[in-house]
């Protein structure tokens with residue numbers, strides 16, 4: 654299944670990338686600098702949007718099929734300065750308080766335990782370091798859509814590598830001790846209604 658997902662992922666997301674996600678990724682990454690790690694980098698959708706102010710970039714992707722595509726994209730872009738790792742969000746390859754930013758783009762929906770993942774991000778960030786996030790979430794405020802998300806989620810998770818439709822990721826980020834500095838809530842365009850509600854923004858590690 655993960656082979657199939659990696660084979661179709663870029664095609665499947667092409668229209669929504671063009672319609673909004675590419676612009677959102679560019680805006681999200683624009684002000685990052687220093688040492689940055691991206692978790693669940695997939696096939697490298699964010700790669701073109703890292704600014705030159707990022708001096709060290711580690712792209713983590715645990716799925717071997719996705720990682721092969723990621724490597725190919727980095728090679729094609731001549732991104733020789735980028736390090737690629739097979740690490741998952743449960744154990745990031747970074748020393749405590751060593752990173753200026755961690756990027757999560759459409760990945761906190763798939764991790765087995767959001768709080769454990771967010772605690773791991775806290776561990777590797779410097780005090781005041783940034784979590785840049787772009788995630789699809791539960792359709793709070795739209796009861797009928799939320800009902801459909803709940804109905805479809807058990808099958809959806811099986812087909813999409815554990816992607817959950819009803820996660821309350823904003824509350825999880827706050828509960829993990831981050832201070833949300835900026836957040837936008839907007840519908841992802843050119844995707845099925847159950848994956849449209851999204852949040853994106855910057856949260857900071859306090860202390």
Ligand SMILES: C[S@@+](CC[C@H](N)C(=O)[O-])C[C@H]1O[C@@H](n2cnc3c(N)ncnc32)[C@H](O)[C@@H]1O
Nearest residue numbers: 693694695698716719741742758759760763764
């Ligand atoms: C929907 S894709 C998003 C890819 C890319 N970040 C993007 O914006 O298009 C989710 C990615 O998260 C990865 N993933 C799933 N579980 C993970 C985990 N526990 N830790 C890190 N990455 C994970 C998957 O292998 C997949 O590549």
